[in-house]
Amino acid sequence: MMQALIEPVVVDCDPGVDDALALAMILATPKLDLVGVTTVFGNLGIDQVTANAAGLLALAGRGNIPVAKGAVSSLTGKFSGGVPHVHGKDGLGDQSLLSGVQSSPLGKHHAAVQLVSMAKESRSNGGLTLVALGPLTNLALALQIDPEFDTYVKRVVLMGGNAFCMGNATPAAEANMLGDPEAADIVFGARWPVTMVGLDVTHKVLLSSEQLSRIAAQPGFSGSVTSRTVPFYQSFLKRMNGIDGIYCHDPSAVAFLLAPELFQTRALPVRVETKGISRGKIWPSLGDTDDESPEPWQDRPAIEICTDVQGPKVSSLIERALLES
Ligand code: BDR
Ligand code: CA
Secondary structure (H helix, E strand, O other): OOOOOOEEEEEEEOOOHHHHHHHHHHHOOOOEEEEEEEEOOOOOOHHHHHHHHHHHHHHOOOOOOOEEOOOOOOOOOOOOOOOHHHHOOOOOOOOOOOOOOOOOOOOOOOHHHHHHHHHHHHHHHOOEEEEEOOOOHHHHHHHHHOOOHHHHEEEEEEEOOOOOOOOOOOOOOOHHHHHOHHHHHHHHHOOOOEEEEOHHHHOOOEEEHHHHHHHHOOOOHHHHHHHHHHHHHHHHHHHHHOOOEEEOHHHHHHHHHHOHHHEEEEEEEEEEOOOHHHOOOEEEOOOOOOOOOOHHHOOOOEEEEEEEEOHHHHHHHHHHHHHHO
């Protein structure tokens, strides 16, 4: 009998309401094996997002999954203080979701060290899929620690960037890319296969308030996460963007793992702007300029950029996954 292949996954994240939903999806999906979680500053400071990651796993009854704390700031030492107005002061909607939850101790090593060792270990097991849901600092640091790191990893699927649309953190840039553009430029230039699930598609994947109510009514982990963390995020999006529901940024990266056929992609080399008002903007080269391959893009690998998506189908897939846990 054919056995469904199980994909070992490490999530590098900054929870964050949508990071929490992405974790819930992975935990509910038998073909994905969450072997570790690493954390990075982003939505809030590193201590808060790390406590959130460990607490969420404990709440899900999966406190055995190792959590390693990572970068406190970008490669150049920048951290803006995060976005408590988007995710709440506790990063999880300010409804004390994790109060009284006993988390397992954190791993001893820095996230970047832990990433290298998990990637090395999983080489005999088909290789590791890295799902990156925050600034890319830990991945860039891991490449600095071990320049062969990109060859140990099977693939990187990341939420971030805006190839052919506006940003969300600034008119130019998406939040995760703005968090550490220097790191992102390193990650996009490395030898691993990278898929970018950015705003070009995540702004087309909405969970409606009806879908959210159905998930929130579930008794399990996703139900608690949705009923307690989502309302804060949802009211921010209503105020800011006038939508009735939420954009599924981080969950869309997980959806890509499960149903890539619902996404349209283009393979293009990418650079990331690190200066000025466009800091954090990713620039794919279409090869249609006067100079077919301008110098900054020369010899850069092609990144699989998600350019379009069957939004309602992906949103149903996310709902179904969340109803499972
Ligand atoms: C990304 O930024 C963070 O606020 C979210 O968690 C997501 O990873 C969306 O731009
Ligand atoms: Ca995130």
